[in-house]
Amino acid sequence: MPTTPSTTLYWFRNDLRLQDQPALLQAAAHATAHGQALLLVYLHDAEQDATTAWGFRRMGPHRRRFVADTLQDLHTSLQTLGQTLVLLHGTAGTALADCARHVQATTVFCEDIAAPEEQAQVQALRDAGLTVHTVWQSSLLEPADLPFDVTDLPQVFTTFRQRIESAGLRPRSPLPAPTQLPAPPHVELYTLPGWAGNPEKLLQAPEGQNAHESSNFPYTLPHCRGGEASALAHLQSYLTPPWPDRYKQTRNALQGAHTSSHWSPWLATGAVSARTIWVALHTYEQQHGANDGTYWLWFELLWRDYFRFLHLQHGRQLYAASGLSQLPRPSHWPKDFQRWCDGETGEPIVDAGMRELVATGFTSNRMRQIVASYLVHDLACDWRAGAAWFESQLVDFDVCSNQGNWLYISGRGTDPRQGRRFNPTKQAQDHDPQGRYQKVWL
Incomplete structure (x- = not known):
């Protein structure tokens, strides 16, 4: 007879945060409703360690270090909620699927990413017999809230932006971080298929790596380190007069700590959501006034959304x-x-x-x-x-x-x-x- 599921599995992808995490909250609610444990995992796909067709390693040392710090920050935050972050190395169809079977999980929740490889990873889990619930949560605006179907996305960004603004569309409010989570399953972590230990070992992140003294984003220094804590601190630091007001004038500068928002590294790992940034930016405008600089920050976030919606519309053709x-x-x-x-x-x-x-x-x-x-x-x-x-x-x-x-x-x-x-x-x-x-x- 099949084993009764005793665990819900949540797979962190490019959403390494606790604030504004709809998918994680859905996974926690599912586990609670079914009296199940909640296993939180991050998978480093073995393909990231491969050599590209162009002759170089696919994931270089800079991103390895930044993601490793991001994972450590997330693990620390989860520990305060009585949880832990399990790090796996392998592929979704093997390591992640085998891990699910090991803890008697048949249901997986994760972020929805519209890129071809990321879609194939989800399909590999489904092919392995798992039920996978994907949740779209990386954009500023929800695809369902657009004033047109995403299949009818305008093929020019300016038209897209004008239709968004003429419709008066604004992002949904970000969700608060969970204050409690179901407990993890009672299992020795090292027995899990694909278990990789700590972030440095998982990502082969170089130890003792220091930021370049002339870097525009010194990611090994505390104020630029990977993780939600640094992301939120930087958000508040940048949204201080006069930096946002000057953004349109300084955004094309080649150097300078405050010439740009530098939100992109934390957005890329999902350590902060676009909606969280927008709320902070909107609050700034209410307190200090809106201007060309603050508008242009919204403008850039819309560009980021546009590229995501293009993936929903065109998928593999973009590659x-x-x-x-x-x-x-x-x-x-x-x-x-x-x-x-x-x-x-x-x-x-x-x-x-x-x-x-x-x-x-x-x-x-x-x-x-x-x-x-x-x-x-x-x-x-x-x-x-x-x-x-x-x-x-x-x-x-x-x-x-x-x-x-x-x-x-x-x-x-x-x-x-x-x-x-x-x-x-x-x-x-x-x-x-x-x-x-x-x-x-x-």
Whole structure:
């Protein structure tokens, strides 16, 4: 006879937080209603340790360190609720499914991620006989609240934004963090299939790694460390006059701790939700007044949503060589691509940006546009190689935003201008006229 389920399993993905966690709350309610224990797991997929088709490791050291710190912070928070975070290494269809069977769980709750690989992971669990409840919780706006069906998403961002704003649409209120959770199952953790121990061991995160002294986001220092605690502290620190008010004027700067919001690393790991950020931003506007700077922060959060909704609309097509366009398969020149990765193209502003990226795992949005444009339009290399390099290097890698931005630059996405080509000489004159940024990295 089949074993009666005694555990509900919650799978943390890119939602490593307790505040505004609908999926976790649903899992806890399910466990309570069925008198079950609640097992909380995080899976590091073995594919992240593989070498890409372009010849480099898929997940680099910067993101490994940041995610490891994020997991440690989450584990600490869960301990105050009498829970623990179980770290697994393997694949969803093996390690996670085997773990579920080991604790007599037949039901899994997790965040819904619309990217192809993440969808395949969920399908692998279902193929293994598990019931999986996915909950959409990464965007500012809910797909169901849009003034159109997501299948009819406008193919130009400006049209999307205008329809959102003309409808007066605002995000739902974020949910508070749970004050209690069902207890974990009585099982020795080391007996669980795929058990990996601590975050450093799980992610092979380099020990003793320190932030680069010139980094725009020194992720090993306390104020930039991974985790919900640092995310919420930084949110309040940035939302202090005059920084939000100046955002529109400073957002294209290549350097500076307060020239940008720097929310992206914590958003990427889900240590803070977009809705939590919006509430804090809206409160700031009520206290200090709305202006172009605060509006532009909302504008950027809408761009992030747009790239997520594009994944709901187009899915795997966003990962094809042609993207959403009718353009031919892109060319690729491996030696030129390697020079770009190494910051050895001979174009100073591009080389500075690429060296900053490798040294720190971070670079400004403006610099990302400059170097991406140079790879695609000047070196005539495959945009997918550039997207893969960003995935490997960026501490704030986000699958939807990364794919969307590279498609946009290459003219294979939804840009009505069919691509964005940046003149590196003009960009250097506009954004580094004294050459200070280039001096730091060259």
